[in-house]
Amino acid sequence: MDVDTRLLRYFAAVAEEGNLTRAADRLFVSQPALTKQIRQLEARLGATLFTRSRAGMSLTAPGRALAERVPELLAAWDRARREAANAAGRAARVLKLGAMASGANEATQDVIAAFARLRRGWRVEMRQAAWSDPTAGLAAGDVDAALLRLPFPGQDALRVEPLFTEPRWVALPAAHPLATRELIAFRELWDEPFVAARPETGRWRDYWLAADERDGRPVRIGAIADRPDDWLGAIANGYGIALAPESAARFYARPGIVYRPLSGVAPSTVAVAWAPADDADPVVRDFVRCCLAAAAPQRSGDGPGPRPDAR
Amino acid sequence: MDVDTRLLRYFAAVAEEGNLTRAADRLFVSQPALTKQIRQLEARLGATLFTRSRAGMSLTAPGRALAERVPELLAAWDRARREAANAAGRAARVLKLGAMASGANEATQDVIAAFARLRRGWRVEMRQAAWSDPTAGLAAGDVDAALLRLPFPGQDALRVEPLFTEPRWVALPAAHPLATRELIAFRELWDEPFVAARPETGRWRDYWLAADERDGRPVRIGAIADRPDDWLGAIANGYGIALAPESAARFYARPGIVYRPLSGVAPSTVAVAWAPADDADPVVRDFVRCCLAAAAPQRSGDGPGPRPDAR
DNA sequence: TGCGTCCATAACCTGGCGGCATGGATGTCG
């Protein structure tokens, strides 16, 4: 008997939620559609998977048996899919590079140019990640390498090579009273509302709220953004202000938004990251080497930072 | 990204066959349908899975990566599905019993009656298996126990408890010269064409051709049948004769077919079989106990049983 | 008694799958 993984996801969602309506909501389908699908799954298996009551849907014995297997099944499919995609990338000589919005700055171009020289016939394919995925697809295996800013959650499970640092500035609505100041002390912003990343992003979110550098003062959250566009919009509309790397002033310049230098916050570190499984991959190694090489000039200008040792 | 297991089966078939047309044939779909599906799979994965040539379809690197995972994925789904079905059987208090056509004879009713007495509230659900599945669904985990005739392929991986033996007779077209004889010696049938099971059924097929008891003389195959209906039809139409347990004379009596006692072939043994995984299952154990109890009277008497009225 | 919360049902629409017929490319053979 055949199933669609979609159907399995539906089933898993209902099993977890114990409630059709909420599960339907989570799956972005209507509740009747979900009802039909679950009933059909039951019909096809010839087994009752849930007992219905006004309290919701609770698993029966066969339902539990299935629910136990489904997650690993979905995971297995996902792995298979990714393995194929990776093989396809290799075959097409494409290095997939994840980048957090405003990940690296101008250096990115140098890196890619250097890589193109080193690996003739290869091509770098960049994909911008939303802030809700702080490893830019690396943790999920969707990319071969990523340009990220430290610290980020999941960092310890990956190889990380710091490249250079960059001062953190502040992005303000143009109408903000401080927007005309040449230099702002972070202390002056402690009571401002901030545009933050989603709470799930943990350390990363805290870092860009400079939670450690506000002397214990709580942060006011004015808005939550997951992508640069939302972020810029939120700031321009006055929902809050936000820290940003200096280069954002060039890459995310926009009417209604002003970037200003900041004192009293540590600079931001850009790093290249890759999966430990790719340690031996010559292409990934070459790419990392290019990153270190391209970063060298900037790094010297920017104070200490670990010595570049191209491996 | 979602897939249907059907799509994975399609992919696996093409990967194995290396040829769309043949794969389509094997999958019972048209070749254009398969073409479309494979192309769609490629589109969804964003990877080329096959290189097309007039020689056929051969896997690319990503194709190989996928082909490596797909079989285990399908197997995992099948396992999950069966586990759920088994749990459903338990929950509904159903013991699923596989039976090879003409598996057990009149004893079946006694067994089921005994089980019904021992396990109140439980119910036996019988499913007839085609000869192409010599374990009657036991090997695949579709049933909890099976009534089979020894020997059958796959026997060693299962628990088998012999119940009783029954003489083997011969089924002849009514018009056959020997059809009026009271007793036939197997030797007289050596040159007759036989209606046999599919070649894949190995030992089982050989046993019912009595390949070991024809003194090295080769078997002539007149027809191949997979189900009792085909089998009866083939015999009645004169394509060949066949050995059959004595009880077939009662259970598969049909105009145009005559059953006659045979000398010179060993009797057939009926056994109950179950999966080793169910050794500790109290319900299966009870069922086996009922089988042994119901078989006891016949086992001692062995020969006669109810009078056969071969017409 | 009216309201909110569940799940089920009804009616309708649409996209995708499968089937048939056919086309295009490329060997093969009389």
Add this chain to the structure above:
DNA sequence: CGACATCCATGCCGCCAGGTTATGGACGCA
């Protein structure tokens, strides 16, 4: 050298499965 065979791709069409909205029925709760 043309006829043929073998593969895969394409065009067109009918049908069903899955989705949506609107609504119903059961039940607990204030």
